[in-house]
Amino acid sequence: MKNSGIKSVVDFKRYKEEKRSISMVTCYDAAFARIADKSEVDCLLVGDSCGMVSAGYESTVPVTVDEIIYHAKAVRRGAPDRLIVADLPFLSYHESRESAVRNAGRILKETGANAVKLEGGEYFCDTVRTLVACSIPVMGHLGLTPQSVNVTGGYRVQGRDPKDAERMKRDAKALEDAGCFAIVLEMVPENLAREISESLSIPTIGIGAGRYCDGQVLVIYDLLGMNGKFNPKFLKKYANLDEIIRNAINEYSADVKTGAFPGSDNVF
Numbered sequence: 001m002k003n004s005g006i007k008s009v010v011d012f013k014r015y016k017e018e019k020r021s022i023s024m025v026t027c028y029d030a031a032f033a034r035i036a037d038k039s040e041v042d043c044l045l046v047g048d049s050c051g052m053v054s055a056g057y058e059s060t061v062p063v064t065v066d067e068i069i070y071h072a073k074a075v076r077r078g079a080p081d082r083l084i085v086a087d088l089p090f091l092s093y094h095e096s097r098e099s100a101v102r103n104a105g106r107i108l109k110e111t112g113a114n115a116v117k118l119e120g121g122e123y124f125c126d127t128v129r130t131l132v133a134c135s136i137p138v139m140g141h142l143g144l145t146p147q148s149v150n151v152t153g154g155y156r157v158q159g160r161d162p163k164d165a166e167r168m169k170r171d172a173k174a175l176e177d178a179g180c181f182a183i184v185l186e187m188v189p190e191n192l193a194r195e196i197s198e199s200l201s202i203p204t205i206g207i208g209a210g211r212y213c214d215g216q217v218l219v220i221y222d223l224l225g226m227n228g229k230f231n232p233k234f235l236k237k238y239a240n241l242d243e244i245i246r247n248a249i250n251e252y253s254a255d256v257k258t259g260a261f262p263g264s265d266n267v268f
């Protein structure tokens with residue numbers, strides 16, 4: 001059965017009004033997109049986390065617009081009808097509103113993604129307004145913003161300090177007013193995420209932001225347990241593919257060495 005899912009960015013607000021929780025998962029290639037397309041998940045995110053979990057970079061900072069385009073095109077091929085949000089990578093929207101429109105426009109035109117996501121608050125609201133005016137839907141991203149790792153010094157919970165919490169609340173309202181259709185809250189104390197969620201008419205999508213966001217997002221490699229050493233508190237693993245894949249490769253390798261593969265069934 002195919003999920004009717006979220007078909008347009010307009011549905012996000014409706015889901016919130018109807019108190020329906022939104023499920024989002026990252027996706028970086030056609031193979032996973034084909035599987036996700038047959039699932040009940042509401043929408044897909046081509047996150048710049050592809051740089052870390054798939055390309056092996058230390059952070060998301062090196063990810064380029066061309067890399068996001070490569071991944072988003074593959075995801076669109078695997079999931080032709082799904083709502084896809086693609087990340088605007090570091091420095092693709094910072095220089096000017098013109099460069100933001102050019103890069104976000106390329107992502108939508110060349111990949112078939114439906115919306116972009118950008119990290120940051122009030123400072124980027126003019127950019128958000130410009131993108132939305134150009135018919136490019138924007139998802140915001142507050143709390144831990146991994147593209148700023150060189151300033152924040154690590155991947156830690158954000159908003160514990162009352163001043164930071166106040167700023168995050170202001171940023172969330174400003175992003176809503178600027179036209180964002182939803183906001184990701186990453187690594188935010190549950191009470192703060194709840195307060196922000198209750199203060200907005202657009203949905204919040206949490207990752208490490210507790211139980212009261214309007215939806216949740218996880219990195220697909222994380223929820224599938226592809227890295228046995230990555231066990232943050234916020235993560236629930238729904239599979240242990242690290243071990244399953246390793247065992248399968250070992251079995252194959254052993255079969256090759258003993259001559260059990262290829263067998264008589266595998267030859268022409």
Ligand code: KIV
Nearest residue numbers: 026047048049184217
């Ligand atoms: O890049 C990404 O995968 C993300 C999610 C963690 C929200 O931004």
